[in-house]
Amino acid sequence: MSAEVTPQATKGYVSLLGGGGVSFPGWGSTARVETRDSLLRLNFVLRRQQGRLWYRFLNELWVEVPLMEVLPPYPGIITSLNFLSGMIFRPEAGWNPYLYFGGGPLYMTASIPGTGAKLCGNYLAGAGFRLRLGGGVFFNIELRYHHISNMGLASPNDPVNSLKVLAGFSY
DSSP states (O other): OOOOOOGGGSSEEEEEEEEEEEEEEEEEOSSOOEEEEEEEEEEEEEEEEESSGGGOEEEEEEEEEEEEEEOTTSOEEEEEOEEEEEEEESTTSSEEEEEEEEEEEEEEOSOOTTOOOSEEEEEEEEEEEEEEEETTEEEEEEEEEEEEEOTTSSSOOOOEEEEEEEEEEEO
């Protein structure tokens, strides 16, 4: 058996993901907002091998910086600094389902109707799947719920709720 480098064998690793998202009018905001997303995520292993049998998991802290290009009719940029808790299931296997949640501060240049402010907050939750490709490289694909709100600090405060699909690699 060869000793392969895996994220769980290290204290941390990096993920690069890209994809897109769309909000749904009536599910918070009155506007349909579409984005093209890219993000850099730093993953820090906090606890190894929690649980037993099929529900074994790693607990990780993820710090990510997403950059979202908002497409017309509300062009602009959205960026944030997110702090997430990730649970990687079946860490010893070549494929790993995972769950995550968290949030952080967000800044936008896009003038999305109803948001009321450029400085906002966001929270998100998602599920994904990671497949080992070899040499310490993993392919990731994930689905994310994303909520943006100005936290009641300005009026109006219509939230933007969207679904995003992201894919990329962890090293």
